[in-house]
Amino acid sequence: MPVDRSPGNLSQRDPKLTTFDDVDKYKQAISIQNYNVDCNELVFLAGRPSAEWLSAVGARYKLDHRFFHQHLNFLPTGQRDWFTAPTLPSRSHNVLRFCIPSMLFVGEHRYVNTDDLQKARRDCEHQLLSRFRSFQEGTSADAGRSIVRRMNIHSGDNLVIEQELSSCLLKREDRWTVLVWTDSGQDVDFSFMPTPDTGQFKGAVDRFEFCPVFFEKDLSEKDTLYRPPTGTQNPRLSQALSSLPGNYGCTLDWTKAAIDPMFAIQELFTFHAASEVQYVNMLEEFVTDQISRAESRPAETDMVIALESAPFQLAPRTTAIMRFTVLPILTLLLPLAFGAEVTTEHTITNSCERKTQRGDSIDVHYRGTLASDGSEFDASYNRGQPLTFTVGKGQVIKGWDEGLLDMCIGDKRVLTIPPEFGYGQRAMGPIPAGSTLVFETELVGIEGVEKDEL
Numbered sequence: 544m545p546v547d548r549s550p551g552n553l554s555q556r557d558p559k560l561t562t563f564d565d566v567d568k569y570k571q572a573i574s575i576q577n578y579n580v581d582c583n584e585l586v587f588l589a590g591r592p593s594a595e596w597l598s599a600v601g602a603r604y605k606l607d608h609r610f611f612h613q614h615l616n617f618l619p620t621g622q623r624d625w626f627t628a629p630t631l632p633s634r635s636h637n638v639l640r641f642c643i644p645s646m647l648f649v650g651e652h653r654y655v656n657t658d659d660l661q662k663a664r665r666d667c668e669h670q671l672l673s674r675f676r677s678f679q680e681g682t683s684a685d686a687g688r689s690i691v692r693r694m695n696i697h698s699g700d701n702l703v704i705e706q707e708l709s710s711c712l713l714k715r716e717d718r719w720t721v722l723v724w725t726d727s728g729q730d731v732d733f734s735f736m737p738t739p740d741t742g743q744f745k746g747a748v749d750r751f752e753f754c755p756v757f758f759e760k761d762l763s764e765k766d767t768l769y770r771p772p773t774g775t776q777n778p779r780l781s782q783a784l785s786s787l788p789g790n791y792g793c794t795l796d797w798t799k800a801a802i803d804p805m806f807a808i809q810e811l812f813t814f815h816a817a818s819e820v821q822y823v824n825m826l827e828e829f830v831t832d833q834i835s836r837a838e839s840r841p842a843e844t845d846m847v848i849a850l851e852s853a854p855f856q857l858a859p860r861t862t863a864i865m866r867f868t869v870l871p872i873l874t875l876l877l878p879l880a881f882g883a884e885v886t887t888e889h890t891i892t893n894s895c896e897r898k899t900q901r902g903d904s905i906d907v908h909y910r911g912t913l914a915s916d917g918s919e920f921d922a923s924y925n926r927g928q929p930l931t932f933t934v935g936k937g938q939v940i941k942g943w944d945e946g947l948l949d950m951c952i953g954d955k956r957v958l959t960i961p962p963e964f965g966y967g968q969r970a971m972g973p974i975p976a977g978s979t980l981v982f983e984t985e986l987v988g989i990e991g992v993e994k995d996e997l
Contacts, residue, residue, distance in 0.1 A: 573603050589725055644703050647752065649751060664696050691735065710808060721808055757817060888957040901948070903934050941965075951986070955986075
């Protein structure tokens with residue numbers, strides 16, 4: 544497994560870069576007495592491990608084996624002797640982990656329907672599972688190849704692979720070492736990643752090209768660790784994460800980095816944030832494109848259905864950011880794509896000054912039936928007690944949040960709610976999946992609204 548070492552002496556500004564691609568040469572180097580004793584170190588492990596590399600690095604730094612286990616937690620744990628006690632939080636206080644999305648360009652304006660997208664996703668899932676199972680059978684010749692943990696396919700234009708980066712801080716007297724293990728290694732082709740070979744993705748691997756990751760750099764800082772790519776490497780294979788070890792420190796002030804390891808790993812946080820932001824920007828552009836497609840060609844928007852589950856497969860830290868950004872857009876997009884709306888019939892209408900509005904806590908009597916056969920599935924009238932909820936807070940189905948606004952106490956309405964504003968394609972008790980619902984509703988009260996306000 545290639546190891547990039549960038550020792551930074553406390554007294555020097557420009558760190559030195561040493562790279563090892565051969566485990567025997569690495570063992571020979573570290574066997575030298577006082578090897579880098581007076582230096583702080585940033586040590587990069589790149590790609591797939593081998594037993595020889597794990598043994599050499601673990602022995603050199605007296606690493607807790609749990610660091611290796613945590614980074615390789617995607618592997619199937621089928622062996623009985625793997626059922627060890629959970630790691631204590633105190634054992635992991637010096638470990639940081641980042642999920643890194645890497646985008647690949649496939650082409651432009653490659654519309655792929657939902658069926659083909661789902662087939663491509665299933666194909667990639669099967670390939671990944673097969674790779675995970677065979678991971679432990681790999682030989683030392685596999686060391687240094689990239690690891691792919693997940694594959695996200697959102698459209699025919701872009702694919703996204705998910706990889707991880709783990710870092711561990713090790714103290715030794717008044718010096719420190721930061722060990723950084725990245726999933727991205729050095730590859731000669733795209734065989735390290737699952738490539739869908741279904742539908743319109745057949746042969747697309749010949750067009751794959753990784754998107755670089757951009758983040759701001761202080762131009763006053765010197766690029767001291769730049770290492771040009773090898774002449775044999777295809778430039779389309781250049782993952783942003785794989786270039787991180789050789790180019791690390793371009794945005795750092797090494798005089799500060801030598802003082803505290805938190806300054807030294809600042810660029811890991813910057814790189815992680817930049818990669819996530821670019822991913823979210825790509826998703827926003829994709830959703831915007833789908834909105835335009837829905838407005839101009841509603842019949843071709845079946846891809847939108849896949850957005851409900853497909854984009855949110857990232858690790859939890861990234862997923863939270865993406866949900867915050869993308870879900871509000873999807874809330875607007877899905878009804879538009881299907882051309883659905885709630886139909887309201889006013890059966891009793893009163894006059895009042897204060898009508899229901901978002902944020903009101905209201906009491907509502909209702910009777911719910913299926914539009915398909917008129918069968919009743921629920922009724923508050925039968926229980927003799929109205930339902931109390933807050934309007935517009937997502938406590939009830941969207942058809943109610945929208946259909947019960949601007950009502951006076953005593954008003955009655957009949958709401959015809961399509962599945963997009965009801966329970967969608969989920970079956971809920973006596974309600975079949977994809978059902979259109981009819982509710983007879985009566986507004987009984989609004990919390991805090993007295994009769995003299997009506």
